[in-house]
Amino acid sequence: MNLLLPEFFLLFLTFFILSLDLWRNKSQSALSFHLSWGGLLALFVLLLALPYDQEQVYFGGYTVNGTALLFKQIFVLSALFTVLLSRPYFTPGGNRRGTLKYRSEFYCIILLCTFGMFAVVSAKDLLTVFIGMELATIPLYILSGYQKEDAFSVEASTKYIIMGSLSTGLLLFGYSFLYGCAGSLGFDAIAAVAQSSQDEPLLKLGVLFVFAAIGFKLTLFPFHMWAPDVYDGSPTPVTAFISVSSKSVAIAFLLILVYGPLAPMHGYLQPILLILAAATMTVGNLGALRQLKLRRFMAYSSIAQAGYIIMAMAGTSEAAWSSIIYYLFVYAAANYALFFIISLIGRHGNEEFKSLQGMGKQHPVLAAVLLLTLFSLGGIPPLAGFMGKFLLFAAAAEQGFYAMVVFAALNSTISLYYYLLLAKEAYIIKPFAVKNNLLQTDIVQKVSLMVLTSAMIFFGLLPVFSNAIRATVH
Amino acid sequence: MTLSHCVILSLILCAIGVYGVLTRRNLIGILLSVEVILNGANINFAAFAHFRAVDSVAGAIFPIFVMAVSACEMAVALAIIISMYRRKRRLDVYNLEELHG
Numbered sequence: 001m002n003l004l005l006p007e008f009f010l011l012f013l014t015f016f017i018l019s020l021d022l023w024r025n026k027s028q029s030a031l032s033f034h035l036s037w038g039g040l041l042a043l044f045v046l047l048l049a050l051p052y053d054q055e056q057v058y059f060g061g062y063t064v065n066g067t068a069l070l071f072k073q074i075f076v077l078s079a080l081f082t083v084l085l086s087r088p089y090f091t092p093g094g095n096r097r098g099t100l101k102y103r104s105e106f107y108c109i110i111l112l113c114t115f116g117m118f119a120v121v122s123a124k125d126l127l128t129v130f131i132g133m134e135l136a137t138i139p140l141y142i143l144s145g146y147q148k149e150d151a152f153s154v155e156a157s158t159k160y161i162i163m164g165s166l167s168t169g170l171l172l173f174g175y176s177f178l179y180g181c182a183g184s185l186g187f188d189a190i191a192a193v194a195q196s197s198q199d200e201p202l203l204k205l206g207v208l209f210v211f212a213a214i215g216f217k218l219t220l221f222p223f224h225m226w227a228p229d230v231y232d233g234s235p236t237p238v239t240a241f242i243s244v245s246s247k248s249v250a251i252a253f254l255l256i257l258v259y260g261p262l263a264p265m266h267g268y269l270q271p272i273l274l275i276l277a278a279a280t281m282t283v284g285n286l287g288a289l290r291q292l293k294l295r296r297f298m299a300y301s302s303i304a305q306a307g308y309i310i311m312a313m314a315g316t317s318e319a320a321w322s323s324i325i326y327y328l329f330v331y332a333a334a335n336y337a338l339f340f341i342i343s344l345i346g347r348h349g350n351e352e353f354k355s356l357q358g359m360g361k362q363h364p365v366l367a368a369v370l371l372l373t374l375f376s377l378g379g380i381p382p383l384a385g386f387m388g389k390f391l392l393f394a395a396a397a398e399q400g401f402y403a404m405v406v407f408a409a410l411n412s413t414i415s416l417y418y419y420l421l422l423a424k425e426a427y428i429i430k431p432f433a434v435k436n437n438l439l440q441t442d443i444v445q446k447v448s449l450m451v452l453t454s455a456m457i458f459f460g461l462l463p464v465f466s467n468a469i470r471a472t473v474h
Numbered sequence: 475m476t477l478s479h480c481v482i483l484s485l486i487l488c489a490i491g492v493y494g495v496l497t498r499r500n501l502i503g504i505l506l507s508v509e510v511i512l513n514g515a516n517i518n519f520a521a522f523a524h525f526r527a528v529d530s531v532a533g534a535i536f537p538i539f540v541m542a543v544s545a546c547e548m549a550v551a552l553a554i555i556i557s558m559y560r561r562k563r564r565l566d567v568y569n570l571e572e573l574h575g
Contacts, residue, residue: 125532126536127535127536127539130536130540130543134543138547141551142550142554145554145557151561151562152572154554154557154558155570158501159570159573161547161551162495162501162505165508165544165547165551166492166508168508169488169491169511172512172516172540173484173488173511175515175536176484176536179519179532179533180481180518180526183522183526183527183528184529185529185536189528228573229573233573
């Protein structure tokens with residue numbers, strides 16, 4: 001039961017925080033905050049201490065191995081930074097849009113959502129993966145509507161739940177066809193059918209439905225329309241959580257599916273994945289070009305990033321797993337750094353491009369962090385984002401898809417343009433009026449930004465991290 | 475009744491549901507359409523379990539899990555729709571247009 005410890009610890013932590021809150025009479029004290037981040041940090045240390053070279057199957061349908069543990073690290077880190085990011089939103093005056101209420105419930109929902117993500121990456125059959133996916137998505141609907149007084153937040157969560165439940169329905173149809181042709185819910189049985197009878201129409205119908213459904217969650221091209229609205233309307237910590245955790249879990253699910261039960265059909269799936277990747281990154285990049293609001297901009301940027309990540313799935317199993325896990329770490333670090341800066345701006349001003357003006361003069365350190373983050377997202381060499389993109393592109397290039405790699409590189413150039421638009425606002429454009437509200441960072445924000453920035457720098461400079469990930473995947 | 479009858483029925487239900495989601499203006503109507511899709515998938519599971527599967531128990535219990543999960547989902551959806559109604563006093567999807575750009 002050694003490898004199941006993180007799951008038990010996470011559940012225990014959630015119910016401890018929840019029951020403590022009942023017992024302490026709903027005070028708005030900071031205790032639940034300290035318990036949440038402390039517990040998540042302890043959980044991360046626990047995950048690091050587990051062995052990464054073993055594979056254990058529990059109850060026939062739940063497996064824990066090195067790659068699952070790596071994904072769990074991403075989810076735990078993402079939940080940790082969401083908790084840290086959300087702190088000012090619960091104090092009066094911490095955000096312009098209003099103060100959030102029900103603090104410990106917020107943390108509990110995030111922790112339970114993380115538990116669902118744990119279940120998805122460890123699943124060995126369709127039932128576990130379905131339950132895990134629902135556990136990971138339903139809390140997000142609640143979180144995106146957490147600011148009940150705010151019309152935007154409510155609208156975002158309404159849109160999210162309609163699109164999300166439609167995609168659940170399609171996912172179930174896909175599962176039922178996969179079950180129909182395999183005769184069993186286990187991934188092994190589906191792999192056997194995919195091996196023996198590839199041209200079975202039920203199998204292809206199932207794959208089609210599952211891809212359409214996962215396209216919703218992953219914001220792939222024809223199904224990406226909900227993302228900008230949801231990102232724009234939700235409270236900022238929730239937006240950060242959706243953009244990192246929810247995206248990672250959808251990618252993990254797709255990786256498990258493409259290299260697990262559907263591995264024998266990989267040659268058939270490759271062109272589909274490449275077309276989806278090309279369309280998604282183009283739409284994301286072109287959409288980001290004309291945005292003025294920061295969170296809407298982040299939505300399009302993350303759509304484009306999903307395109308790059310999907311491209312790597314045309315490669316071999318090892319290359320895809322290692323490059324995508326590495327890229328998710330890097331992407332999470334850069335995204336959270338940017339969201340910390342957005343939350344600082346959102347304290348007194350609107351979260352839009354204009355609010356960045358004058359930052360280079362007034363807050364040189366913050367502006368430098370912003371610049372590093374943008375370079376990392378765009379993929380400028382010494383930073384981690386470059387290494388990440390390089391590995392993703394290499395995974396596709398190994399299989400000989402050079403045209404696709406060139407296309408992605410061109411797209412990456414477009415993305416560099418709009419990332420630098422942000423830097424231009426911060427450094428070059430002079431503010432129209434002198435701003436009185438200086439951005440104040442507290443100790444939590446300083447430490448988090450420091451950790452995230454050093455992650456962006458050292459993940460790129462030191463090859464230790466990518467080598468460790470590659471060693472685990474092998 | 476054969477397997478193909480059941481699969482065709484479930485696909486028809488799926489089509490009705492998707493059509494409903496796309497054309498309904500009332501949010502409750504959209505939720506009902508989603509339920510129709512989910513129940514179509516349940517029929518599919520039951521039919522495959524009955525006619526085809528090696529492991530027929532798995533297919534028979536899957537719809538039960540689906541019902542439980544979709545009940546949770548609908549509870550959340552109704553809560554969100556109520557808070558939406560409190561803000562706008564209408565349940566028309568054409569009210570959902572403040573976020574755009």
